[in-house]
Amino acid sequence: MINELIERMLKGDKRATARLITLVENDEEKAREIVKKIYSNTGRAYIIGITGPPGSGKSTLVDKLIKKARDEGNIVGVIAIDPTSPFTGGALLGDRIRMQRHSTDPGVFIRSMATRGSLGGLAKATNDAIKILDAYGCDIIFVETVGVGQIEVDIVKTADTVVLVTVPGLGDDIQAIKAGLMEIADIFVVNKADKEGAEATMFELELMLDLEKDKWQKSGWRPPVVSTIAFTNKGVDELWGAINEHMEFLLNSDKIEEKRKFRVGEEIKAIVSSKIARKIGEKMGEDDIAVLIEMIAKREIDPYSAADLVLEKALGVKV
Amino acid sequence: MVKRSKVRVLIAKPGLDGHDRGAKVIARALRDAGFEVIYTGIRQTPEQIAESVVQEDIDVLGLSILSGAHMVLIPKILKLLGEKGIKANEDVLVLAGGIIPPDDAQELEKMGVGRVFGPGSPIEEIIGFIDETVPKLKKFRGES
Ligand code: B12
Ligand SMILES: Nc1nc2c(ncn2[C@@H]2O[C@H](COP(=O)(O)OP(=O)(O)OP(=O)(O)O)[C@@H](O)[C@H]2O)c(=O)[nH]1
Ligand SMILES: [Mg+2]
Numbered sequence: 001m002i003n004e005l006i007e008r009m010l011k012g013d014k015r016a017t018a019r020l021i022t023l024v025e026n027d028e029e030k031a032r033e034i035v036k037k038i039y040s041n042t043g044r045a046y047i048i049g050i051t052g053p054p055g056s057g058k059s060t061l062v063d064k065l066i067k068k069a070r071d072e073g074n075i076v077g078v079i080a081i082d083p084t085s086p087f088t089g090g091a092l093l094g095d096r097i098r099m100q101r102h103s104t105d106p107g108v109f110i111r112s113m114a115t116r117g118s119l120g121g122l123a124k125a126t127n128d129a130i131k132i133l134d135a136y137g138c139d140i141i142f143v144e145t146v147g148v149g150q151i152e153v154d155i156v157k158t159a160d161t162v163v164l165v166t167v168p169g170l171g172d173d174i175q176a177i178k179a180g181l182m183e184i185a186d187i188f189v190v191n192k193a194d195k196e197g198a199e200a201t202m203f204e205l206e207l208m209l210d211l212e213k214d215k216w217q218k219s220g221w222r223p224p225v226v227s228t229i230a231f232t233n234k235g236v237d238e239l240w241g242a243i244n245e246h247m248e249f250l251l252n253s254d255k256i257e258e259k260r261k262f263r264v265g266e267e268i269k270a271i272v273s274s275k276i277a278r279k280i281g282e283k284m285g286e287d288d289i290a291v292l293i294e295m296i297a298k299r300e301i302d303p304y305s306a307a308d309l310v311l312e313k314a315l316g317v318k319v
Numbered sequence: 320m321v322k323r324s325k326v327r328v329l330i331a332k333p334g335l336d337g338h339d340r341g342a343k344v345i346a347r348a349l350r351d352a353g354f355e356v357i358y359t360g361i362r363q364t365p366e367q368i369a370e371s372v373v374q375e376d377i378d379v380l381g382l383s384i385l386s387g388a389h390m391v392l393i394p395k396i397l398k399l400l401g402e403k404g405i406k407a408n409e410d411v412l413v414l415a416g417g418i419i420p421p422d423d424a425q426e427l428e429k430m431g432v433g434r435v436f437g438p439g440s441p442i443e444e445i446i447g448f449i450d451e452t453v454p455k456l457k458k459f460r461g462e463s
Contacts, residue, residue, distance in 0.1 A: 015403060018376035026325055089324035090350040096371070097360040103370045110374055112357050116324065 002030065006037055009136050014109060017136045021111055024128040028278070031128050041135035045077070046247060047143060049159030051121060051181070054147025056165045057191040059098035060230035061239070062142050066102050068240040069140045076102075077138035078110040079129055081122055083146045091115075095144055109133060120154030121145035124274075127158060127267060150180035157266040160259060161246045163239070165189045166205075168197035182208065185223055187242050193227040193235065202227055221249055280314040288313070320450055321459050323353035328379040328449075331368045332361045333396065336386030341416060341438075345381060348442045354379075354449075365392060369399035378411060378456060379449055385417040389427070397431050407431030412452050416440065 002023070008016035024031040048065075050058045062078060069076045080095030091114035102108040111133075113123045122145060133141050145155050155162055164185035188209075190201045205225045209216070216222045224242045228235035250256040292309065295301045301309075311319045330346040332339060339361050346358045357375055359368070372380055384392060393415060397407055407413045408431055415427060416436040424435035433452055436445055453459060 015373050015376075015405075018374050022327075022376045084324070084355075085350070088351055088353045089322075090353040091324075091355045092346060092350040093355065093357045096357055096375075100359055100363065100367055100371075103367045103374065104364075112375060114324075114355050 002033055002037070006034065009038075009132070010041065012137060017109065017132060018111070020132050021125075021129045024132065025113070025116075025123070025125040028274075031125065035128055035131055038131060038135040042131045043134065045130070045134040045138045045141045047130060047141050047159045047161075048243060049143045049145065049155040049162045050165060051145040051148055051152075051155050051162065051184075052165030052189075052191075053149070053167070053170070056147070056167045057228075057230040058144050058147075058165050059095040061163075061165060061189070061191060061228065061236070062095075062144055063099045063102070064230060064233055064236045065142060065240060065243075066099060066108060068236065070102075070105065070107060074107075074139040075137050076108045077130075077133035077136070077141040078108070078144070079113055079126060079133070079141065080110065080144040081113045081115060081126065081146050084114040084116050086117070109136065109138065115146060118154075119152065121148045121152030122154045122158060130158065148181065153180055153184050156184040157263055160250060160256065161186050161243055163187045163189060163243065165191050166201065167192045168195050168201045170201070186221065186246050187239070188223055188225040189235075189239060190225065190227045191230050194229045194232075198227055220253070220255075221246065276311075276314070280310060283314040284310060321454050323450075324355060326354050326379065326449070326453055327375060327377040328354050328356045328381060329359065329368075329371055329375060329377040330356060330381040330383065331359045331363045331371070332383050333363050333365055333368055333392040334384060334386050334388045335362060336384070336388075337361055338385040338417070339383075341385070342381075342383035345383065345416065345442070345445070349381075349446070349449075352442075352446050365395040365399055368396055369403060369405075372400060372405060372411060373403055378453055378458065380411055380413045382413070382415045383417050384415065384419065387418065389415065389417070389419050390423055393427055393432060394430060408433060408455075409457050412449065412456060414445070414448075 005016045005020050009020055020034055024034055050062055052058055066076050082091055082093045082095060084091040093112035093114060096110055096112050099110055103110060111129065113126060115123045118124050130141055143159055162184050164181055168190060188205050190198055202225055209223060226235055226239045226242055228239055292306045296303055296306055328349055330342050332342050346356050350356045359371055382393060405411055412433045413431060414434060415432050419435050419437060427435055434448055
């Protein structure tokens, strides 16, 4: 079944492509088989991450950027992520609603994805889904993260260019953003520039970037700050221009290789930890864990030693 | 029972009517019941809906229509899905809701709509029907 789906996907069949994405979401074994079989067909797509606080206008901007990318003849993929409720397991995926005008364009593939427990702003299957869209033939893949605070920065391990979308009037939140998100952005957008305080926010961001002169002098890239009004298209040309400039900056240096190698390294780490976690689940029953918890509660053993015991039992080696 | 968080539902409003309360109520209720729900909103063309079904690989298509145009829109959507190789009741469960008279509902159910849920339908009944019907889809029988 998987071979047939892959064959159809490589010929440009959207339904087969969609089924493959479902399989990598639902089934780890199948994900592994699929990625193994398509890996040689990947590596062509350019990946643009769009991140920022909830409701800042990420989806509306992606809608406009799809148009720009299409006008230049690119095949475009979109993976739009929204959160899964930790309490019910359910999710309401509402990004697609802003991009629906593109859904009948044969050169666009949009897929909504729920986080299903992942905390970094993406879903566990996002990277595999990107590979599928890459092999399917997308030239550009937009990845919209969930609305983020400051620590959900997994997008930096996934995208070639990271666009951070903020809005005016976040006030002290800009300070908070500085901590985590600021460091991962290649381009800053102040969306909703029709609202009061846009200029102040722009100014604040520029100021902050100036203070980090050392950092970008070393990297060779000074992140630009672009102001947009997503629903009137204002500033979208400038944003697309900035994205293209960053793309050229990466492609014309060894930076892109550096970035992609870093990404593969992170991916290996993630796969290893997920495999170890699964192995532990297989080798240790709830009862075994309960025994250890009991021992810890009675202060017969400390948590570190208990963890060592778990790993020893699961992996068969002392760690 | 198929795990609800692996059941993907698309709620869409085809045609031109702007009555979106029912669609939103249903979308939220299904999310709260643990399903993955994609909401595409009002003024969707049958073509947009059929394409979204393909790209999102959904299992349940929920159509909400209060404009009276259901006998035109729903058959059109079923036809477009068929052209893409997606069969109602086999590949996808199609549900309809809104203002749909009983005679039309019967007709639609003959065409492939799993069930029509009119005003006042208890949400438990809708969820129960999905839980009961989804395992019969090819995807969850492991056949495709
Ligand atoms: C509220 C309302 C409005 C609001 C809509 C607000 C909004 N954003 O939704 C406003 C005032 C804007 C409005 C305007 C109009 N309305 Co109006 N409106 C109603 C009214 C009174 C209630 C609808 C409602 O929200 N019900 C509450 C929700 C929760 O119920 P529901 O949508 O039926 O959904 C339930 C079920 O049907 C089912 N369901 C619905 N969808 C789905 C989907 C799935 C997948 C499933 C499983 C179940 C399901 O589950 C829900 C929960 O039980 C109805 C009359 C009525 N009693 O239904 C008229 C009604 C729908 N409107 C009507 C009309 C004609 C209009 C107007 C054209 C002008 C007018 N005469 O007022 C305009 C058109 C606006 C437009 N752009 O389309 C007519 C439609 C006639 C027809 N179909 O033959 C109705 C029936 C009134 C009537 N008897 O004449 N309307
Ligand atoms: N005033 C104003 N509103 C905007 C602008 N851009 C988007 N919006 C509105 O902001 C709301 C949120 O937009 P989305 O594009 O859904 O934002 P998002 O960041 O994707 O939201 P999440 O995915 O839920 O985090 C919508 O109502 C948009 O219409 C803008 O430039 N100005
Ligand atoms: Mg969004």
